[in-house]
Amino acid sequence: MKWETAYFTDFLMVRRLIQIATAVYVFSSTIDAEGFTSGGVLHPSQSAYDVDYYELFFDVSPNRQFFTAISKAKISIQSPLDIIRFDLVDAFKVKKTFVDGIESQFSHKEHVLKISTSVDVSDKMLEVEVHYSGHPPVAINPPWDGGFTWASDSSGNPWVGMSSANEGGKVFFPCKDHPSDRPDSAAISITVPKGLMAASNGKLINITHGKTKSTFHWKTRYPIANYNINFTIGKFYREQKTFTSISGQEMPVVFYILEENRDRASTHLDMAMKMISSHETYFGKYPFIDEKFGLVETPYLGMEHQTINAYGNQFRYTELGGEPFDWLLLHELGHEWWGNSVNVSDWADYWIHEGICTYADALYHRNVEGEKGYHKKMASARKGIKNEKPLIPKRNASTDEVYQGDIYGKGAYLLHSLRFIMGDEKFFRALKQFATSEDFTYKNLVSDKDFVKHFSLVSGLELNSFITKMLYSTKLPQKIVKEVTGNYFELSVQGLSRLPVEVKIDAEVRRMKLTDDPIRIRASEKPVIDPNHWYLWAKDFQK
Numbered sequence: 001m002k003w004e005t006a007y008f009t010d011f012l013m014v015r016r017l018i019q020i021a022t023a024v025y026v027f028s029s030t031i032d033a034e035g036f037t038s039g040g041v042l043h044p045s046q047s048a049y050d051v052d053y054y055e056l057f058f059d060v061s062p063n064r065q066f067f068t069a070i071s072k073a074k075i076s077i078q079s080p081l082d083i084i085r086f087d088l089v090d091a092f093k094v095k096k097t098f099v100d101g102i103e104s105q106f107s108h109k110e111h112v113l114k115i116s117t118s119v120d121v122s123d124k125m126l127e128v129e130v131h132y133s134g135h136p137p138v139a140i141n142p143p144w145d146g147g148f149t150w151a152s153d154s155s156g157n158p159w160v161g162m163s164s165a166n167e168g169g170k171v172f173f174p175c176k177d178h179p180s181d182r183p184d185s186a187a188i189s190i191t192v193p194k195g196l197m198a199a200s201n202g203k204l205i206n207i208t209h210g211k212t213k214s215t216f217h218w219k220t221r222y223p224i225a226n227y228n229i230n231f232t233i234g235k236f237y238r239e240q241k242t243f244t245s246i247s248g249q250e251m252p253v254v255f256y257i258l259e260e261n262r263d264r265a266s267t268h269l270d271m272a273m274k275m276i277s278s279h280e281t282y283f284g285k286y287p288f289i290d291e292k293f294g295l296v297e298t299p300y301l302g303m304e305h306q307t308i309n310a311y312g313n314q315f316r317y318t319e320l321g322g323e324p325f326d327w328l329l330l331h332e333l334g335h336e337w338w339g340n341s342v343n344v345s346d347w348a349d350y351w352i353h354e355g356i357c358t359y360a361d362a363l364y365h366r367n368v369e370g371e372k373g374y375h376k377k378m379a380s381a382r383k384g385i386k387n388e389k390p391l392i393p394k395r396n397a398s399t400d401e402v403y404q405g406d407i408y409g410k411g412a413y414l415l416h417s418l419r420f421i422m423g424d425e426k427f428f429r430a431l432k433q434f435a436t437s438e439d440f441t442y443k444n445l446v447s448d449k450d451f452v453k454h455f456s457l458v459s460g461l462e463l464n465s466f467i468t469k470m471l472y473s474t475k476l477p478q479k480i481v482k483e484v485t486g487n488y489f490e491l492s493v494q495g496l497s498r499l500p501v502e503v504k505i506d507a508e509v510r511r512m513k514l515t516d517d518p519i520r521i522r523a524s525e526k527p528v529i530d531p532n533h534w535y536l537w538a539k540d541f542q543k
């Protein structure tokens with residue numbers, strides 16, 4: 001998601017607040033999703049198993065703001081256990097649980113579902129089935145404070161969105177709510193009143209129709225994070241085009257758009273395809289090419305749900321390179337590489353999702369408007385940085401402990417500095433390898449250590465101290481230019497670990513290594529250290 005817009009109070013949000021107020025008034029059992037967080041220290045009993053597969057069935061009643069559901073999880077047991085511990089919010093009532101088809105005892109309190117079983121061997125596969133129902137938590141400020149958004153389109157048709165990036169999948173299904181474990185694949189079936197559609201992840205396998213209801217059966221064969229499992233319900237028009245990847249493979253690009261906006265679908269998909277093409281040149285082929293690039297119009301701003309990005313920016317285009325441009329479309333699309341394919345096992349490394357994705361936004365600006373556009377975008381990212389808290393305050397962190405605006409801007413700036421340090425050839429090669437290597441994608445989750453190791457290896461430089469300082473502290477280097485006498489100046493830099501800087505000396509820009517031991521330079525004007533602002537400096541944040 002995008003931080004800068006977190007406090008936008010637009011027409012959409014006002015409308016939503018009215019709807020939420022109504023929801024709370026009508027359904028006294030409705031709770032909001034505020035206060036839920038995801039990740040943190042993995043509970044020991046959850047490290048005893050891995051989830052391989054989720055199969056979810058929802059029967060949604062938009063009028064009642066209610067659903068009944070069955071979830072099936074295939075798990076592989078890593079070490080003997082007596083209890084299978086899932087996360088599921090208390091808003092739901094669990095009716096029955098089964099382990100390998102046999103009904104089992106359970107308890108459900110404090111948002112934890114414990115199912116009794118007894119497995120005394122490892123390497124065993126189990127199927128755990130849960131029958132439950134309820135009024136799911138209502139989103140207060142989606143997608144930042146997520147949950148369900150019960151809205152309606154301008155003709156009064158139900159329009160239901162769901163967002164859970166910071167709360168985790170437990171706000172709508174029983175899961176191991178931790179980033180370190182993502183299933184290999186997932187299937188989601190959504191039953192809705194006839195006439196409505198449900199858009200979800202992966203491929204639409206089929207649609208079955210009953211007398212008053214229709215069921216949409218979706219399946220993804222790619223690994224997926226629990227917060228990326230998602231559906232949106234509405235009276236949609238479906239537009240599809242074909243994208244040809246850099247690899248030559250063709251793929252559908254699909255937009256589930258409100259019928260009232262159907263005329264906008266074609267232009268919007270053309271814009272998306274242009275962005276995907278640009279990203280493919282930097283980060284390699286689109287990571288979910290065997291399924292689709294999908295968009296669905298949502299009653300909240302947006303989210304990077306894998307192969308079905310939430311789009312709620314209401315077609316408020318600006319201009320880039322003389323053409324209409326949608327920043328939200330670009331940003332969420334970038335997450336298909338950064339967040340969905342390359343993904344972290346600990347929310348401490350949230351900056352890998354948001355920082356590199358924000359940097360990807362800047363590279364699209366570079367593609368359209370050249371270096372000038374790129375530097376303009378990075379300057380705007382820099383202005384948003386506060387540098388008050390480190391990007392990584394601790395390891396084994398929850399979303400709440402880490403989420404702040406700097407994971408976007410300062411995270412992106414780290415990449416910007418590395419581009420300068422490494423030079424374009426090595427930097428862009430390292431970035432593409434990080435996005436495409438089997439070691440760093442899909443099931444192979446990454447951390448800051450993988451990033452440091454990989455970029456150091458490709459550059460042949462010791463980058464650990466610079467990167468670690470950028471991530472774990474708010475300390476930034478200092479640059480000092482002192483006029484000594486006449487046309488002589490003393491230049492020094494502190495805290496940059498002997499990395500190169502640009503220095504503008506009269507009309508010339510030189511690449512130099514400066515340390516805290518000042519060097520004397522002759523110039524007719526005062527020299528400028530780092531005139532193109534490749535680094536963040538302590539001075540940038542002095543109040």
Ligand SMILES: [Zn+2]
Pocket residue numbers: 001002331335353354357
């Ligand atoms: Zn984002």
